[in-house]
Amino acid sequence: MKEFNLIQRHFTPPTTSADTLLGVGDDAAIIQPPPHQTLAICVDTLVAGVHFPEDTHPRDIGHKALAVNLSDLAAMAATPRWATLALTLPEHDDTWLTAFAEGFHALAREHGVDLVGGDTTRGPLTITVQALGYLPPGQALRRDGAQPGDHILVTGTLGDAALALEQWDHPHPDSTLRARLTRPTPRIAAGHILRGRAHAGIDISDGLVQDLGHVLKASGVGATLQAGALPLSDAFRGAMGDTTHWRLPLAGGDDYELLFTLAEADMEPICQQLAEQGCPATVIGRIEAEPGLRILGPDGAPLTLEQGGYSHFGD
Numbered sequence: 001m002k003e004f005n006l007i008q009r010h011f012t013p014p015t016t017s018a019d020t021l022l023g024v025g026d027d028a029a030i031i032q033p034p035p036h037q038t039l040a041i042c043v044d045t046l047v048a049g050v051h052f053p054e055d056t057h058p059r060d061i062g063h064k065a066l067a068v069n070l071s072d073l074a075a076m077a078a079t080p081r082w083a084t085l086a087l088t089l090p091e092h093d094d095t096w097l098t099a100f101a102e103g104f105h106a107l108a109r110e111h112g113v114d115l116v117g118g119d120t121t122r123g124p125l126t127i128t129v130q131a132l133g134y135l136p137p138g139q140a141l142r143r144d145g146a147q148p149g150d151h152i153l154v155t156g157t158l159g160d161a162a163l164a165l166e167q168w169d170h171p172h173p174d175s176t177l178r179a180r181l182t183r184p185t186p187r188i189a190a191g192h193i194l195r196g197r198a199h200a201g202i203d204i205s206d207g208l209v210q211d212l213g214h215v216l217k218a219s220g221v222g223a224t225l226q227a228g229a230l231p232l233s234d235a236f237r238g239a240m241g242d243t244t245h246w247r248l249p250l251a252g253g254d255d256y257e258l259l260f261t262l263a264e265a266d267m268e269p270i271c272q273q274l275a276e277q278g279c280p281a282t283v284i285g286r287i288e289a290e291p292g293l294r295i296l297g298p299d300g301a302p303l304t305l306e307q308g309g310y311s312h313f314g315d
């Protein structure tokens with residue numbers, strides 16, 4: 001397996017444009033960020049059997065490997081523009097690679113992202129994507145700006161992907177839920193609306209409680225969440241029936257929705273703009289000066305979680 005051939009065959013033609021001066025094919029890519037913009041850079045690795053079920057369709061793996069990185073750029077309010085890809089493959093499988101590249105490229109095209117570099121090695125299936133985007137200086141949606149009195153909001157719905165994962169081996173899985181797991185939607189437009197306006201933001205990849213915890217810690221504040229306010233999809237409600245369902249929307253991973261905090265005065269215009277973009281947001285709680293996270297059930301009594309979220313290295 002010749003690594004350059006693989007990358008060239010499946011991930012070319014190399015792109016050149018005003019801001020991608022040199023793409024795939026040389027020792028390094030040359031990019032030209034727009035004038036007076038800062039670069040946002042992130043990287044994420046997906047390991048088969050850890051971050052996605054081994055029998056996930058390769059087209060979905062290609063989509064997801066890029067989507068989780070675009071979600072991180074959305075969470076910084078950046079505009080995605082470039083990506084690099086490092087693929088570790090157990091064997092040379094042209095059919096698999098063709099489908100993987102289709103999924104990757106379709107999402108890249110949708111967001112105007114150029115793939116500008118890549119590498120392949122042999123080993124257990126592992127995909128690392130680095131994404132680069134840009135934004136005006138000082139406009140990033142950071143984790144450390146939440147203020148007491150802010151409302152806490154999330155885009156979309158929570159818990160769908162985690163439920164799909166639990167039902168992965170079900171003979172007739174719900175296709176809406178499954179798509180939320182295998183083909184997450186990076187909330188780029190929402191990030192742009194929040195740019196320079198939301199006090200703090202993060203994307204929910206490891207579960208609401210864990211990711212909100214990062215915001216609280218970075219901001220030096222606490223919060224109270226209203227479990228009864230968590231946005232749940234019709235598919236989720238239909239599948240769960242009357243069973244208690246707090247664990248999945250609170251601690252299930254892979255939502256890739258944006259969590260952000262807003263001052264009271266910004267609520268109405270921003271929520272209206274998000275809804276107009278087809279990405280409505282829901283108020284789920286309030287930032288408070290007192291450290292720690294308090295979660296109240298619909299009856300006003302505190303809830304406790306057995307598990308705070310998904311942690312790769314445990315406690």
Ligand SMILES: [Mg+2]
Nearest residue numbers: 072075203205
């Ligand atoms: Mg993130």
